[in-house]
Amino acid sequence: MKFKEFGLNEKLLEAIGYMNFEKATEIQEKAIPVIMEGKDLIGCAQTGTGKTAAFVLPTLHQIAEEAHNGIHTLVLVPTRELAIQIDQQIQGLAYFTNTESLAVYGGGDGVSWEQERRALSHGADIIIATPGRLISHLNNGYVRFENVRHLILDEADRMLDIGFYEDILKIIGYLPKKRQSLLFSATMAPKIRKLAQQILHDPLEISISVSKPAEGVTQTVYMAHEDQKTPLTKHILKDKDNFRSIIIFCSTRRKVEQLTRNLKRSHYNAQGISSDYEQEEREKVLLDFKSRKTRILVATDVLSRGIDIKDINLVINYDVPGDAEDYVHRIGRTARAETKGMAITLISSDEMYKFHRIEKLIERELEKLPPPAELGEGPQWETPSPKGKNRRSKSNFRKKGNFKGRKKGPGKKPENT
Ligand code: AMP
Numbered sequence: 001m002k003f004k005e006f007g008l009n010e011k012l013l014e015a016i017g018y019m020n021f022e023k024a025t026e027i028q029e030k031a032i033p034v035i036m037e038g039k040d041l042i043g044c045a046q047t048g049t050g051k052t053a054a055f056v057l058p059t060l061h062q063i064a065e066e067a068h069n070g071i072h073t074l075v076l077v078p079t080r081e082l083a084i085q086i087d088q089q090i091q092g093l094a095y096f097t098n099t100e101s102l103a104v105y106g107g108g109d110g111v112s113w114e115q116e117r118r119a120l121s122h123g124a125d126i127i128i129a130t131p132g133r134l135i136s137h138l139n140n141g142y143v144r145f146e147n148v149r150h151l152i153l154d155e156a157d158r159m160l161d162i163g164f165y166e167d168i169l170k171i172i173g174y175l176p177k178k179r180q181s182l183l184f185s186a187t188m189a190p191k192i193r194k195l196a197q198q199i200l201h202d203p204l205e206i207s208i209s210v211s212k213p214a215e216g217v218t219q220t221v222y223m224a225h226e227d228q229k230t231p232l233t234k235h236i237l238k239d240k241d242n243f244r245s246i247i248i249f250c251s252t253r254r255k256v257e258q259l260t261r262n263l264k265r266s267h268y269n270a271q272g273i274s275s276d277y278e279q280e281e282r283e284k285v286l287l288d289f290k291s292r293k294t295r296i297l298v299a300t301d302v303l304s305r306g307i308d309i310k311d312i313n314l315v316i317n318y319d320v321p322g323d324a325e326d327y328v329h330r331i332g333r334t335a336r337a338e339t340k341g342m343a344i345t346l347i348s349s350d351e352m353y354k355f356h357r358i359e360k361l362i363e364r365e366l367e368k369l370p371p372p373a374e375l376g377e378g379p380q381w382e383t384p385s386p387k388g389k390n391r392r393s394k395s396n397f398r399k400k401g402n403f404k405g406r407k408k409g410p411g412k413k414p415e416n417t
Helices: 010-018 026-036 051-065 080-093 110-123 131-138 156-162 165-172 190-199 226-238 253-265 279-290 324-331 349-362
Strands: 041-044 073-076 101-104 126-129 150-153 180-185 204-207 217-223 246-249 270-273 296-299 314-317 341-347
Touching: 010 051, 010 080, 026 041, 026 051, 026 204, 041 051, 051 073, 051 080, 051 150, 051 180, 073 165, 080 101, 080 126, 080 279, 101 110, 101 131, 110 131, 126 131, 131 165, 150 190, 156 165, 156 180, 156 190, 165 190, 180 190, 226 253, 226 341, 253 270, 253 296, 270 279, 314 324, 324 341, 324 349, 341 349
Parallel strands: 041 180, 041 204, 073 126, 073 150, 101 126, 150 180, 217 341, 246 296, 246 314, 270 296, 314 341
Antiparallel strands: none
């Protein structure tokens, strides 16, 4: 379907042309008419489907066509990176209109606080905010939300994972009751439904290939002991000189540091990013990666959801993500809006049960490859029993060597920010 058919404002069509969006993606085709009609919506769609433009375009259309006063739209997002990215997409699509938007997120300096205070009190058209930071502003009493017409929750499941449920409800308490509310989430867990019931009015539900990796991603899986993972990563990278952008996800900040250091020592063009880094540094690392100054980005979960970096050739899951949905998000980094990509996951014996959950979610069993012979034998894959009894079968442990993963309890959540 062509964008012209939606009846969008001419200036938006012009920007869409400049952005080389030729036809609408599935979520856009389904969501844009519903949003333009003024209905509430639950959109179940993962990153890479074009969901941002699906809610941004009708919002910008309404801002361009209707007179309004003050803040028109509030977008709530889980992370600052996603806030910045949505703001950038708004700026691109709103280029020919005179819409003002501002991303409001934590970690900035006094100057950004002041800029946010002004936008929140005098009214930028669109505010994209992380809940924590917004609450800090709300507590100061100057935020003018009385004319907000649109509320959008993006990556709602992620916001609830982080623990923003109460904050979201508190923020919504400041908004007019009469408004249009849209909720986007990659999954439709019961807690999302509960939230939707509380804040949406008679919503229409649209679901786009729930929790299935974007088509076009080649998924490869290796069995590897913890101490084989770094050499195996290097082995994987060895014949990929033509891959210009690679992301490696680790479960902890410490692993990010160690792997980055190791790769740099071996003369790989790599940078690490995790919540240990200052906001400014994070933005610089991301920018260097986006502009391809940095070829390999080693990251914790900070990046796995929502963040749009074009043309990632390869994602390596150095560790299996704790949440099955995160796997889908992570590998969603590669095949975005119909481009091809590759995802490689390394599984230690401690992580088999997690990968089993992933296979259940994606409804597909993937072949488990052994590490290359020169790295020695890897663990054997075993399908965990229903009660998880063979999660950590002894036969799978490496007898010698530094097997750090063993110390972690199976249910323990890694520090994954
Ligand atoms: P999202 O799922 O919103 O993170 O979008 C993923 C990527 O797809 C972003 O880089 C968008 O700029 C791009 N995109 C969104 N809509 C379209 C479209 N209709 N045609 C081509 N690319 C698109």
